[in-house]
Amino acid sequence: EAQVTQNPRYLITVTGKKLTVTCSQNMNHEYMSWYRQDPGLGLRQIYYSMNVEVTDKGDVPEGYKVSRKEKRNFPLILESPSPNQTSLYFCASSSATVSSYEQYFGPGTRLTVT
Amino acid sequence: AQTVTQSQPEMSVQEAETVTLSCTYDTSESDYYLFWYKQPPSRQMILVIRQEAYKQQNATENRFSVNFQKAAKSFSLKISDSQLGDAAMYFCAYRIPNTGNQFYFGTGTSLTVIP
Numbered sequence: 001e002a003q004v005t006q007n008p009r010y011l012i013t014v015t016g017k018k019l020t021v022t023c024s025q026n027m028n029h030e031y032m033s034w035y036r037q038d039p040g041l042g043l044r045q046i047y048y049s050m051n052v053e054v055t056d057k058g059d060v061p062e063g064y065k066v067s068r069k070e071k072r073n074f075p076l077i078l079e080s081p082s083p084n085q086t087s088l089y090f091c092a093s094s095s096a097t098v099s100s101y102e103q104y105f106g107p108g109t110r111l112t113v114t
Numbered sequence: 115a116q117t118v119t120q121s122q123p124e125m126s127v128q129e130a131e132t133v134t135l136s137c138t139y140d141t142s143e144s145d146y147y148l149f150w151y152k153q154p155p156s157r158q159m160i161l162v163i164r165q166e167a168y169k170q171q172n173a174t175e176n177r178f179s180v181n182f183q184k185a186a187k188s189f190s191l192k193i194s195d196s197q198l199g200d201a202a203m204y205f206c207a208y209r210i211p212n213t214g215n216q217f218y219f220g221t222g223t224s225l226t227v228i229p
Contacts, residue, residue, distance in 0.1 A: 031215040042120075042205060043219040050215060058216065090159060094215065100166075101147055101209055103217070105159035 002027045006091050006106035013081055014114055021076045021109050023091030030096035032074040033058070033103070034066060036087040043090065049074055050096070081113040118208050120220035127196045128228050134181075135191045135223045137206030144168075147209040148182070148189045153222075154202040162204070165189065193225075201227045 004025045013019055025032065033048040035058075045058030047066040055066050063085055065077040074093075078085060088110050092103040117140045127133035139148070150162040165173045165182050173180050177197075181190045193200055203222045210216040 033215055033217065035219075040123075040221060042118075042221040043207075045217055045219075048215040048217075056216075059218075088157065092159075100164055101215075102149075102161055102164065103159075108157045 002104070004091055004093055004104050004106035006089075006109050008109060009107060010110045012112045012114065015082055016080050019078050019081060019111075021078075021089060021091075021111070023074045023076065023106060024072050025074075025091075025093040025104070026072065027093060027095070027104065028071065029093035029104070030071070031094045031101075031103075032068065033092045034064070034074070034076045035090045035092065036060065036085075037090065037108075038087050046076070046089075081111075083113050085111065086113050087111060118206055118218045118220040120204075120206055120223050122223045123221070124224045124226070126226040126228055127193070127200075129196055129198060131196055132192060132194045133196055133225065135193075135204050135206075135225070137189045137191070137220055139187050139189065139206070139208045139218075141187065141208065141210075143211050146211045148180075149207040149209070150178070150180070150189075150191045151205045151207060151219075152200075152202045153205065154199075159205075163191065196227050198227050198229065201225055 034046040035043040044060045049055045049068040091106040094103045119138045146167045148165045152160045163175045177194045206220040
């Protein structure tokens with residue numbers, strides 16, 4: 001089954017404790033992205049990647065890091081989380097060769113930073 | 115700056131009736147993609163419909179259709195014969211062309227379907 005997986009689905013942590021949210025896709029997609037969703041603000045792109053070792057900043061990259069060492073994986077790293085990073089996070093992937101550029105989303109990760 | 119505006123935070127519709135959700139966007143590009151995504155209470159993001167800007171014909175997917183007005187930079191979603199399962203948050207999205215994978219989303223419209 002074609003899918004994007006994220007782990008963990010729920011995470012409660014404390015300020016300053018480094019964490020990683022993993023994202024993996026099994027569709028051999030070139031493009032991958034991370035978004036955060038906040039009430040009243042919709043989805044905002046954090047980082048995106050066009051392929052292995054190619055990443056770029058989205059709209060709200062501050063406080064986040066990403067890496068793309070393998071095509072299927074695109075982890076999101078919060079080196080020193082703060083309460084304003086409490087949010088719902090989505091990973092998404094899409095094909096560079098399919099002209100529709102439809103994004104396939106993971107199930108979301110609910111992060112709470114206290 | 116690229117922006118996507120959804121001016122209706124909440125909408126409601128009677129079951130079996132028709133509802134239109136509005137979306138406007140700002141761009142200086144001539145070729146781009148627009149999308150509507152649905153987010154039910156499960157939080158899963160589901161693609162509803164897509165539109166390529168160079169295609170003049172409005173996209174249609176079963177009960178869902180769009181009214182794409184390129185000059186006005188408007189991209190509204192019409193849901194016909196509304197069903198209880200249509201109740202969800204709906205997001206309009208714009209893909210910036212030639213930048214790889216940069217997207218902008220609107221703030222969403224919460225749709226309630228009244229039985």
